[in-house]
Amino acid sequence: MLSPKVLVDFLLQNNISFFSGVPDSLLKDFCAYVDDEFPESRHIIAANEGAAVGLGIGHHLSTGEIPLIYLQNSGLGNTVNPLLSLASEEVYSIPMLLVIGWRGEPGVKDEPQHIHQGRITPDLLDVMGIPYSIIDKNLSQNQILELIKNQIEDSFDNKKPVCILVRKGTFETYKKKNNESINSNYELEREEAVEIATKECETNSVIVCTTGMLSRELFEFRANNQLGHGKDFLCVGGMGHASQIATGIAINQPHRPVYCFDGDGASLMHMGSMAITGTKNLSNLIHLVFNNGCHESVGGQPTVASKFRLSNIAKSIGYKFSETVSDKKNLKKIIREAQSRKTSSFIEILVRPGHRSNIGRPTTTPNQNKISLMKTLKQDL
Structure with a gap:
């Protein structure tokens, strides 16, 4: 090694x-x-x-x-x-x-x-x-x-x-000396925030969820509550493209609520896409970024998203409603306000780094996921 x-x-x-x-x-x-x-x-x-x-x-x-x-x-x-x-x-x-x-x-x-x-x-x-x-x-x-x-x-x-x-396993283990993040002081854990946001989604809505831990947490929440997986598209790959997939769905199904569950690293990767989504002014799309300030699923290395507010950028590139939230009570409130606005909406959710060591992975195949979602999207609203 x-x-x-x-x-x-x-x-x-x-x-x-x-x-x-x-x-x-x-x-x-x-x-x-x-x-x-x-x-x-x-x-x-x-x-x-x-x-x-x-x-x-x-x-x-x-x-x-x-x-x-x-x-x-x-x-x-x-x-x-x-x-x-x-x-x-x-x-x-x-x-x-x-x-x-x-x-x-x-x-x-x-x-x-x-x-x-x-x-x-x-x-x-x-x-x-x-x-x-x-x-x-x-x-x-x-x-x-x-x-x-x-x-x-x-x-x-x-x-x-x-x-x-x-190849896998080439490097010896190294423990980082300083892995403290300013996000560590926030009230919400990402998994809790995912559960809150998912519960606030309308029954006829769909969620496009970014790669990494976020998709795994959403999948496990659905599984633990016997909710099925037909309302979610998990971007297991293609980091940074969730918002455009959600935008494509929202354009073609204007009467269906569409949510994009994004991460800070993913949104930074192709940030230009935010300008496309924001300026489309889609009344049925809400873009949520769960910002923990790091690339958690690959080792917790920091992103620059702790140095500024993503919600300010979103506001400047076309989102009509854009807010940052860091606690449970206001998260519910802001999601409901975004739903009532019926305009291009962006919510930055500040969460602590960290995840459960026993968090599962999707047990359905990507193709099964696609078929289930497309079946949902064919249903009348």
Whole structure:
């Protein structure tokens, strides 16, 4: 197994001192160590993976150094444009080291949303012309560092992106020194807020719920109360796209209440989508963001959403009704007020980080989820 400290020390010896990316569960120990050891000027948790590549390009242009960009392989799609249209040897020829967590690797049990992406990840890197080495827990640290060194030299000599593909269990455990969040002082836990918000939804409403813990908590609430799952669309993948799916449903079913249950990390990832939803002025859509200030499902790394109010941004880009709430009583009140307004509505719910260790995962397949929801949407209001 690989010590995060050993890797970072090795990278520094090879003049790699800038890190950016989107956290991944397979890389969480490495990400936690980097976040502890480097100031914000040297480690930036990006809004999305493509933006991290952009930050890396800027770093190289201004310093001549090779940046390190980390991500889960599900985020490769977000990197394709800047990697191929900017960093490619055929364009600006920018060296960078990609460190990618390999979810859905063939033969390794994983969630449905990772299977297709995992199967084609090596082929995708090949098609993109990005050389890669695979590292895992069965290699010694010296063997791993030698593979990484070869990739760094290739990147530097040929001025191009290269990749280290990381298998599950490669990194040794690292406990973050400072994991305190300003959100820790809020009254509401996210799971409690999800239950309150779901109970306030009209009986003929549907919910589009973002990826991560939020979908798992919504699914478990429905299951524990024998409510069925036909009113929910769980975005088990496609982080950042829940609001547009909800918008698409709301446009086509204007008399049905539609709710988007979003997260702070997800809303930041494709924030431009909020402007589309806000300016559509849909009277039947309420967009709720459960803001815990971190990427909880992949290790709890912070987002920047604790540094400003998302509700202020929503108000400035078209939502007619936009509020922030942090307690149970006002959450119910604000949801009911949004329902009565019949206009584009946004509610930011400030919640504490944390989740139950025994929180379950959806027991139905994504296709079963889709069929159940479409059956609901065909029903008369």
